[in-house]
Amino acid sequence: MAPRSEKYRIGDIDLTDIRNRNELRVIKAIEQVLREPPVYTPDPKDIQDIYALALNNLTPRYAQTGTIVLRDPVRDDQIVESVRNAFVRVMERPKE
Numbered sequence: 566m567a568p569r570s571e572k573y574r575i576g577d578i579d580l581t582d583i584r585n586r587n588e589l590r591v592i593k594a595i596e597q598v599l600r601e602p603p604v605y606t607p608d609p610k611d612i613q614d615i616y617a618l619a620l621n622n623l624t625p626r627y628a629q630t631g632t633i634v635l636r637d638p639v640r641d642d643q644i645v646e647s648v649r650n651a652f653v654r655v656m657e658r659p660k661e
Contacts, residue, residue, distance in 0.1 A: 586626035587639060591619045594641075594648040611655050618651035619644070 573580040595615060599605075607615065623639055 582630045583627055584630075585620065586628050587620060587623050587644065590639075590641070590644050591616060591623070591648060594619070594645045597645065598648050598652060605652065605656060607652075607655065614655050615648065615651040618654060619647040622647045622650065 595612065599607075623644065626639060
């Protein structure tokens with residue numbers, strides 16, 4: 566299997582720095598929700614599921630490093646809501 570850096574290339578063009586701008590915002594929202602009652606301690610796989618579910622329910626905002634972003638249409642409260650919904654979904658359907 567090719568290394569990740571080779572998978573995200575087109576010829577000599579490196580695409581690894583293109584990121585969904587919501588990723589870090591979702592991580593911060595997960596940390597916030599983890600501090601809220603009721604206390605729920607998800608395992609690492611649950612956190613990954615919550616992260617993926619929350620991102621999949623938001624409008625993607627891909628950008629490359631150094632580009633100008635004029636506005637961010639996804640509000641912070643929408644991100645927190647998406648994370649809370651992902652928590653509920655994972656808690657209701659735990660992996661066995």
